[in-house]
Amino acid sequence: MTAQAVAPLGGGLGCPKAVVSSVSCSQSCSVGFNVNRRVSCSLIAADASSRSQYRVETRKIRFSDTELCGRQLVLFKRRSPVRLRNSSRLQVRASAVFDNLSTSLEAVWAKLRNQDVLTKDNIKEPMQEIRRALLEADVSLPVVRKFVKSVTEKAIGTGVIKGVRPDQQLVKVVNDELVSLMGGTAAGIEFAKTGPTVILMAGLQGVGKTTACGKLALYFKKKGKSVMMVATDIYRPAAIDQLVTLGGQVEVPVFEAGTNVKPAEIARRGLAEAKKKNIDVVIVDTAGRLQVDRGMMDELKQVKSAVNPTEVLLVVDAMTGQEAAALVAAFNLDLGITGAILTKLDGDSRGGAALSVKEVSGRPIKFVGEGESMAALEPFYPDRLASRILGMGDVLSFVEKAQEVMVQEEAEEMQKRIMEAKFDFNDFLKQTRNLARMGSMGGLMKLIPGMNKISPQQIADAEKSLKVMESMINSMTPKERGDPELLAKSPGRRRRVATGSGRSQEQVSQLVSQLFQMRARMKNLSAMMQGGSIPGLGALEEQLQGRKAPPGTAKRRKPKVGLQVSSTRSAAKGFGSK
Numbered sequence: 001m002t003a004q005a006v007a008p009l010g011g012g013l014g015c016p017k018a019v020v021s022s023v024s025c026s027q028s029c030s031v032g033f034n035v036n037r038r039v040s041c042s043l044i045a046a047d048a049s050s051r052s053q054y055r056v057e058t059r060k061i062r063f064s065d066t067e068l069c070g071r072q073l074v075l076f077k078r079r080s081p082v083r084l085r086n087s088s089r090l091q092v093r094a095s096a097v098f099d100n101l102s103t104s105l106e107a108v109w110a111k112l113r114n115q116d117v118l119t120k121d122n123i124k125e126p127m128q129e130i131r132r133a134l135l136e137a138d139v140s141l142p143v144v145r146k147f148v149k150s151v152t153e154k155a156i157g158t159g160v161i162k163g164v165r166p167d168q169q170l171v172k173v174v175n176d177e178l179v180s181l182m183g184g185t186a187a188g189i190e191f192a193k194t195g196p197t198v199i200l201m202a203g204l205q206g207v208g209k210t211t212a213c214g215k216l217a218l219y220f221k222k223k224g225k226s227v228m229m230v231a232t233d234i235y236r237p238a239a240i241d242q243l244v245t246l247g248g249q250v251e252v253p254v255f256e257a258g259t260n261v262k263p264a265e266i267a268r269r270g271l272a273e274a275k276k277k278n279i280d281v282v283i284v285d286t287a288g289r290l291q292v293d294r295g296m297m298d299e300l301k302q303v304k305s306a307v308n309p310t311e312v313l314l315v316v317d318a319m320t321g322q323e324a325a326a327l328v329a330a331f332n333l334d335l336g337i338t339g340a341i342l343t344k345l346d347g348d349s350r351g352g353a354a355l356s357v358k359e360v361s362g363r364p365i366k367f368v369g370e371g372e373s374m375a376a377l378e379p380f381y382p383d384r385l386a387s388r389i390l391g392m393g394d395v396l397s398f399v400e401k402a403q404e405v406m407v408q409e410e411a412e413e414m415q416k417r418i419m420e421a422k423f424d425f426n427d428f429l430k431q432t433r434n435l436a437r438m439g440s441m442g443g444l445m446k447l448i449p450g451m452n453k454i455s456p457q458q459i460a461d462a463e464k465s466l467k468v469m470e471s472m473i474n475s476m477t478p479k480e481r482g483d484p485e486l487l488a489k490s491p492g493r494r495r496r497v498a499t500g501s502g503r504s505q506e507q508v509s510q511l512v513s514q515l516f517q518m519r520a521r522m523k524n525l526s527a528m529m530q531g532g533s534i535p536g537l538g539a540l541e542e543q544l545q546g547r548k549a550p551p552g553t554a555k556r557r558k559p560k561v562g563l564q565v566s567s568t569r570s571a572a573k574g575f576g577s578k
């Protein structure tokens, strides 16, 4: 993009002025040229005559709309002002949001380069860096604390993934936590089941509310919806004109009733008009205030009850950082909102708002504005933003692949152990942890053909008994876990495990005998599969639910030890039953 000749403004900083004939800008140039506020720009001047590049001081420069064609740019090279020739080309690269955060995080990964595995000790310093980087990005302190704690726990708990370096592993954990911090999945707009979907827009003055109305109108129009905007800002007549102008730009009708009718009444009339015209989406613009005050809230409540909106969206300015998040929380408590629109994410915001809003307010960001043009509105995708911050999409997919391979290898190893009837309590623990990693058992069951008939209650029972069993296994010594015979032979060991886990001795005995039954069943099953007589899924389901003993196991193997093997029915309640 090329801007017109930039003439010196004179005076100001008391330095020689850079005069350039044209300005070529990288993608974020609109930040530098159109925003009516302080922006942070990193200017790189390439002097065509000397072919040298000047890294220009990153400084706050006040640009305003009125200065658009006559901007003074004072360029520095090693703190001395630089005079550029008329033929010089000037590249303006506004520091994009999250640049600093991304750079700081790169330094974090570098700290782990020579490590073999993530430990409590070697992760301390990187985590301090992450904490500092997030605070600098203006993320609120409680959010940072929670984030750092959770990343630390997960990073240490992940264990080694074959072929993945610890720094790569940490990138993945940080990515996943960033995504979940921002709400996990994208929160879309809810549409009314009948009649028009009404979206009430609220927000302080100058945050970009009216602009966001126009942007949303265009967004829905592009989705094939008919849209109408309603102007209820009766305090600033220019606001109505602004909305009408935006409506003209995006070719969407604007309902207005001048400045002598109450906002709630205008909204009501606007909605009636929209119903008459069979409009799909009605966007209600409201008046902003300099700060939250009672009058504003009361008025918003009146408008809200007049039109009963499907969505109440609070528009907040990303440049206000964590304040934006606090504002969303305050509006949510008082007015009740369904989400936020974060504007000016193209400015010099440090990005803290995007990271804090969901955690602080409990409400998701639904859209982000990244420019003044009507098309500069995007649905908010936490995963896309996280990978934009980290800039490591390839590392993420590499780690995911490695995890898949590991799960596959573990599964093959487990299968081998099952066939050899070596399945022990360590395997059992590993399996339950894998289950936990993969999500709830209910979700998993739905994926297995024939298993969807299991009731939620049965799943809940199974999950509960898995937890009970896990507590008993955790009280066993590593030797006992690897060699369950030890427990089968020794009532003393079983007593110790019972005391350690707070369970009864009978429960421990039952668990041990269930392991032997399980081994026998699995061995039989695998023998059948090898012999080609694979039981039908219905039978498998019954076996796994413990309703029917699998063929060949009706006459159960006698335990080698003095333990009473519990009945098939009791086995159904726990280990391997589902």
Ligand SMILES: Nc1nc2c(ncn2[C@@H]2O[C@H](COP(=O)(O)OP(=O)(O)OP(=O)(O)O)[C@@H](O)[C@H]2O)c(=O)[nH]1
Pocket: 031, 035, 036, 203, 204, 205, 206, 207, 208, 209, 210, 211, 212, 233, 236, 239, 287, 288, 289, 343, 344, 345, 346, 347, 369, 370, 371, 372, 376
């Ligand atoms: N860079 C940038 N500027 C924006 C964005 N959204 C809005 N603006 C600009 O911010 C300024 C204020 O926007 P408005 O839409 O008038 O704000 P408002 O909240 O309706 O203001 P009031 O009507 O006074 O309450 C305008 O100059 C917009 O062009 C954005 O996402 N990025």
